[in-house]
Amino acid sequence: MDTVPDDPIRRCFDVSYRRLVGQLYGVCGSLxxxxxxxxxxxxxxxxxxxxxxxxxxxxxxxxxxxxxxxxTRHRRRLMGDRLHRRTASAVDGRMPELTDDRLALVAALRSLPQQQREALALHYLADLPVAEVAETLGVPVGTVKARLSRGRTALAAVLGTEAIVNGGSRG
Structure with a gap:
């Protein structure tokens, strides 16, 4: 892309790309x-x-x-290939800078329904307030709260911990 030194898109890319990839990694479950x-x-x-x-x-x-x-990609993949689910390697040389705990969390998030995974990843991994999660996902705030509650319960069952059910850390 041809850019001038003061290009706002380039500046935003330089500042936001890695953070956005880390956030979307939690949403997608695949780097x-x-x-x-x-x-x-x-x-x-x-x-x-x-x-x-x-x-x-x-x-x-x-x-x-x-x-x-x-x-959109997720829906297309499900429609196009219901029998063969692609699995991403948990360890890939291009992994964003994430702690072992966060990597374990992302692995656990993969087991949750997409709507719960999106809400949890955006709220806890991207550290977005509930209202911004709702805006990002295009759903009401109450829907996000319900997805977070159900997602925390499901995640606690996967991880075997009560800390997540009770609100846990946002880290």
Whole structure:
């Protein structure tokens, strides 16, 4: 992409790319899918440059686009290949900087339904408030709260811990 040194998209890329990939990794459960969704979000920002440059919160705009891209890809993959589910390697040389605890959490998130996984990843891994999670996912705040509650309960069962059910750490 041809850019000038003060290009706002380039600045946003430099500041936000790794953080967005880390957040989307929690949503997707696959580093490759996370990277592709974030790359697609930036490609759409370039294609809609005038709109993107007027956005008050560019990283939030990119995150929303990336989540929607990830959702669309997930639906297409399920429709196109219900018999063969692709599994991503938990250890890949391109892993974002995540602690062992966070990697274990992402692995556990993979076992949850997509809607619960998205809400939990955006709220706890991306550290977004419930209202922003709702806006990103395009659902009411109450829906996010319900998904978080059910997701914490399911995650606690997978991880075998009560800390998550009771709200746990946002780390």
């Amino acid at each position: 490759t899918e996370a990277e592709e969704a974030v790359a697609e979000a930036f490609a759409r920002a370039v294609a809609a440059r005038r709109t993107f440059e007027r956005v008050a919160e560019p990283e939030a705009w990119l995150r929303t686009v990336a989540v929607n891209v990830a959702r």
